[in-house]
Amino acid sequence: MTNVAVIGLGIMGLPMAINLVKAGHNVIGFNRSPARIDQLVAAGGRGAANIIEAVREADVVITMLPDSPDVEDVVGGPDGVFANTPADATWIDTSTIRPDVTVRLANAAREAGLKAVDAPVSGGEAGAIEGTLSIMVGGDAADVEAVRGVLDSMGSTVVHVGPAGSGQxxxxxxxxxxxxxxxxxxxxxxxxxxxxxxxxxxxxxxxxxxxxxxxxxxxxxxxxxxxxxxxxxxxxxxxxxxxxxxxxxxxxxxxxxxxxxxxxxxxxxxxxxxxxxxxxxxxxxxxxxxxxxxxxxxx
Known part of the structure; x- marks a missing residue:
């Protein structure tokens, strides 16, 4: 069992988190809309009141957010992912953002003692619900392999395509x-x-x-x-x-x-x-x- 924090429980993030629960992971989620957190809890996950609570015991942190500025806001600052996640945990960004921003944030994550993997997904809401997403993964090969079990819980096609930013x-x-x-x-x-x-x-x-x-x-x-x-x-x-x-x-x-x-x-x-x-x-x-x-x- 892996402790997984999921930040962003929207159309894609919520079903992805629920599939992680079904796969046997210990999942805690945070979202600006409490109703989405309630749905995760009903599916067997846990809810967090803020980012700090979500990530403080995480082995893996997954972000699924709309755009580059949203990801930057969530991971940065004293209340963000990088400052509050245990050292050696892995941050997986499944959002779709600019490749250059991904590379910059991956470097910042490493400076904070975290491993970074960019893993945007394709397949839409149906693929997220069915767990059949195609996941294109960037990052160090060893870091990707370490979280492959988590990625396989959300997608049926998981391919490492190169270093940081390649997934994006x-x-x-x-x-x-x-x-x-x-x-x-x-x-x-x-x-x-x-x-x-x-x-x-x-x-x-x-x-x-x-x-x-x-x-x-x-x-x-x-x-x-x-x-x-x-x-x-x-x-x-x-x-x-x-x-x-x-x-x-x-x-x-x-x-x-x-x-x-x-x-x-x-x-x-x-x-x-x-x-x-x-x-x-x-x-x-x-x-x-x-x-x-x-x-x-x-x-």
């Missing part, structure tokens, strides 16, 4: 592919509907061929019904595409299609849809095609 770099590439795929699926669905094709049948045959992808498998049905309950919010994918475009610019890499999708995601957010699932890119395709539905999307 691979996650940036992941978000680029996912956004582009959602956009193309959105365009295909609106195209099919415009030609009065049986879209359910079309999705079935498309998913079985070379066009098959996880977006068709997991999101096409809800997209066709215009249900956009957030498994991964537009606001967050907009943030992630900002990370991608900045990192690509810094490396001198052209991402022309990615840049367009980043603009489209930003436009969708500007339309007031930031709280919807990122599959709501379909709404923007409809609007651009003059085919917007009268009924508002389901959230």
């Amino acid at each position: 770099t691979v996650k940036a590439a992941n978000q680029l592919i996912v956004a582009g795929t959602i956009q193309l699926v959105s365009e295909a669905l609106v195209f099919l509907e415009a030609h009065s094709v049986d879209t359910q049948a079309a999705v079935t045959v498309l998913a079985g061929g070379l066009a098959g992808n996880r977006i068709l498998d997991r999101k096409a049905a809800s997209m066709l019904e215009r249900r956009f309950e957030p498994g991964f919010r537009v606001d967050l994918h907009h943030k992630d595409l900002g990370i991608v475009t900045a990192a690509a610019r810094a490396a001198g890499v052209a991402i022309p299609l990615g840049a367009v999708v980043a603009q489209l995601m930003g436009a969708l957010r500007a339309e007031g849809h930031g709280s919807l699932d990122h599959s709501a890119l379909l709404l923007l395709v409809e609007q651009m095609s003059g085919r917007s539905h009268v009924d508002p999307p389901t959230i």
Whole structure:
């Protein structure tokens, strides 16, 4: 049994923490919203009143937070993770943040006597609930292997991709592919509907061929019904595409299609849809095609 503190019990963090409980770990969680802590307690975990209480006996601290500044706020300062976690514990950041920030914070963690692993995840809320996340892991090989049991409790594909920051770099590439795929699926669905094709049948045959992808498998049905309950919010994918475009610019890499999708995601957010699932890119395709539905999307 490993003592695991989980900071951030949102759409992804809570089911990840619950899977750690199911795997037999001693899990204590902290979240700004007490209701999420209550859900963890109901699942067999424990709740903490603050970060200090959460991490003071931890072997492993997991953070799952929205953005780079959020992670910096939680780990830094006298009341933060680095100042209050026992020496030789491992900090695993499963958030999606800038690779350069990850490298800087990993160095700060080591200075505080901690081991640092960046382990952003992919698979959305469903993957978090099912424990089938894909986890791209950066850090020293020995540090990664030491916490592999914890990572395996949350994901089915756990791959060490390189030193500190590498996990975040691979996650940036992941978000680029996912956004582009959602956009193309959105365009295909609106195209099919415009030609009065049986879209359910079309999705079935498309998913079985070379066009098959996880977006068709997991999101096409809800997209066709215009249900956009957030498994991964537009606001967050907009943030992630900002990370991608900045990192690509810094490396001198052209991402022309990615840049367009980043603009489209930003436009969708500007339309007031930031709280919807990122599959709501379909709404923007409809609007651009003059085919917007009268009924508002389901959230």
